Amino acid sequence: RALDREAKIGRAGQRCAVNITGADINLSRVSRGDWLLAQAVHAPVQKFDARVKVLQSENRPLAHWTPVHVHLGAADITGRIAVLGERRISPGHDELAQLVLDAPIGALFNDRFVLRDQSAQRTIAGGVVVDLYPPRRGRSRPDRLEMLLAMERAEARTALTAMLSATNNGVNLLHFAKTRNLTDTDVSNLRGHENNICLPSEQGEIVLSQERWHAIELTVLDALENSHKKQPEAVGPNDNGLRIALQTPPPP
Incomplete structure (x- = not known):
């Protein structure tokens, strides 16, 4: 349904609901922030590279490997931020970074997200997803950073x-x-x-x-x-x- 009417297509900006049926579907398997999508794009990840900007109102830089809450869509996942290139991001500035999460999440290129502090009490930064498949090694190598700039x-x-x-x-x-x-x-x-x-x-x-x-x-x-x-x-x-x-x- 879209805007309280029967519909086959839900469009951006509409309030939509979908009825999901199937033998293996129950509420215990559905969590806040889960995505309903085609099998071809099902690719949950526990780390992704992104462009992160720290709020101007922050009192100090966001340091490498700081624990954070990642809010992407309706999901709230804990993890850490690995700053690529520089070891910290100053207030009001942006840098390439890798988010290493404690649980898988659904994401796509150009998705926006919000970072809050470890206690989830204060918003400290925001960002945009760049790459879902970072290499296992060499995430800060010059050639990798060059590739990320191209990916943007x-x-x-x-x-x-x-x-x-x-x-x-x-x-x-x-x-x-x-x-x-x-x-x-x-x-x-x-x-x-x-x-x-x-x-x-x-x-x-x-x-x-x-x-x-x-x-x-x-x-x-x-x-x-x-x-x-x-x-x-x-x-x-x-x-x-x-x-x-x-x-x-x-x-x-």
Whole structure:
């Protein structure tokens, strides 16, 4: 229902209600802040990268690893903030940060959230979601920060182009699409944009620019040549050796 009338579609700004039925559904499995969504975009996360701005009214900077309450939608989740680059965020300023949560949460690119202090008594900052799939390591590396700046672009095609131009070994198209809630048509259009190279992987399709693909080819060939010069009797470098030669982390 939308605005107390039967409706098949609920639109932004309307007061809506939906009747959920099913054998496995009961109130004990539904919590405040839960999302009703399609299976294709079901991707709860316990950490995400974001742009965070501290309120001008705060008396001191927001320090790295401060415990916080994260309010996103109707959810209230405790966690900690890891400030990327700088170790603190001064009042009235914004920085890239990672929110590490104590429980999974549903989020998408450009979602707004509020941060309150550990006691949940005072609002200290606000922010916007940038990436749902931060790397396991190296969250503050210069190349990672460069990638996050590219990810912040509002339009999907512009963001993907900027990400492919950044220092990396490709963009995971599945993660990119889930983060931005893109349709299959959107993804198909992005896949062939500017003759990008698409490679299959266990984690999802990897997209690279033509320039980066050719650079990787040259780097791999040089690594193989150097390996055979140093160890002519050996078969050649393994996958990890080639990854080290590329000098960039796996795709985000």
